[in-house]
Amino acid sequence: MSAVVEIRGLRKTFRSVRRGTRLALDGFDMTVHAGQVHGFLGPNGSGKSTTLRVLLGLTRAGAGEVRVLGEPVPQASPRLARHIGALVESPRFFPHFSAWDTLALLCDAGRVPRSRVDEVLELVGLADRARDRVRTYSLGMRQRLAVAMAVLKHPDLLILDEPANGLDPAGIRQMRDLMRALADSGMTVLLASHILAEVQQLCDSVTIISSGRHVGAGSVADVLSRHASGRWRVRLESADELPTAARALTAVGMRVTVLADQLVVSGITRTGEISRALATHGLYVAELSPEAVGLEDIFLRLTDASTAGRHRLGVMA
Ligand SMILES: Nc1ncnc2c1ncn2[C@@H]1O[C@H](COP(=O)(O)OP(=O)(O)OP(=O)(O)O)[C@@H](O)[C@H]1O
Structure with missing residues (x-):
């Protein structure tokens, strides 16, 4: 090109x-x-x-x-x-x-x-x-x-x-x-x-x-x-299982946020780790998807970080 x-x-x-x-x-x-x-x-x-x-x-x-x-x-x-x-x-x-x-x-x-x-x-x-x-x-x-x-x-x-x-x-x-x-x-x-x-x-x-x-x-x-977030959204067959699933994933070192109908999980290198940890508790994943990050999030992250860095260095005009 x-x-x-x-x-x-x-x-x-x-x-x-x-x-x-x-x-x-x-x-x-x-x-x-x-x-x-x-x-x-x-x-x-x-x-x-x-x-x-x-x-x-x-x-x-x-x-x-x-x-x-x-x-x-x-x-x-x-x-x-x-x-x-x-x-x-x-x-x-x-x-x-x-x-x-x-x-x-x-x-x-x-x-x-x-x-x-x-x-x-x-x-x-x-x-x-x-x-x-x-x-x-x-x-x-x-x-x-x-x-x-x-x-x-x-x-x-x-x-x-x-x-x-x-x-x-x-x-x-x-x-x-x-x-x-x-x-x-x-x-x-x-x-x-x-x-x-x-x-x-x-x-x-x-x-x-x-x-x-x-x-x-x-x-x-x-x-x-x-600039993907590195966070995954996990849904199970039933929302009632979410607290148990959250405990199972936290026990193996993942960071978990429990929402009304899903978990948001980070701190993993491969998605298979989530399914495996849940399966050992008889829980099965119904949906597993990366958390979507838009250009707007990335733009704000990059431009805020850059401006903050330059403020610290004292080089802002
Ligand atoms: N003719 C000028 N005289 C003095 N400073 C200027 C002049 N033109 C631009 N600047 C300064 O240079 C910097 C960059 O301005 P510029 O207009 O290129 O930004 P921009 O990204 O196009 O902004 P915007 O999205 O608001 O249009 C700003 O600090 C602006 O005040």
Whole structure:
């Protein structure tokens, strides 16, 4: 799998007279592979927008190496511009223009054939409102028009900063379907988002940033399994047997929490240990499953740990 984005050791410091020196990126690393929807996650102020602005050549890093589509940034940024589409700031529209007029104007300015307008309107689901004025559009429709503007030149890499911000559940779902359709059409999508359930459903891989540092990355499945809770949920034929089962498991060194209809067990290396310990007391497992951990739990665990560590070290900006 080839890397579309490679970032190594990125540092960026902001200096202002009023607020002093602020370290926004502190040796940050990230890799995004071709054809994936890659989620870029981090708490407010952790450095996501700064990273995206560096990738786009909009701001310069103090140190580190950045390559997009194999080319160095910022040196190759003018050449890369036509291969990257981006939605990183609130889009501005001419409210009295229609979506069709808006895209046609951009086609003319960017020497893209106008035949692309209808294609893109179809892709973002605005074909039936294409001739209506933008000022009559909902927030979700405006966001989809902004994505249409970003993909007009059929970029290889699409960078989106919180595209579902402020959208209702239906709008979020349309945006998710759109991202998936774009990735299926061969585009690599880098998506900064706070909506972790969405990221878990949509993204192939993720990078987690906290206080300007990389704190986790990998395919969503890997990240979920790497940070699995190590706890197992155990149900028996009858809930009446749970107290006896809890005593049996505790006696062999496991940690057990008794809930109304199940046990939560940790402190084991193999699940067979649970069935074996219960069988010696004539108890049989009806259901045994790993306790589910979502991306949100992992995100909070990693970013809290990182922030707490940096507070201890006294290196917070
Ligand atoms: N132009 C700037 N001048 C001074 N400080 C800045 C500037 N831009 C960003 N910062 C600081 O850099 C740090 C990272 O900000 P950044 O906007 O990259 O975070 P973010 O992860 O995108 O946050 P959010 O999720 O809230 O958008 C923050 O401490 C922020 O205050």
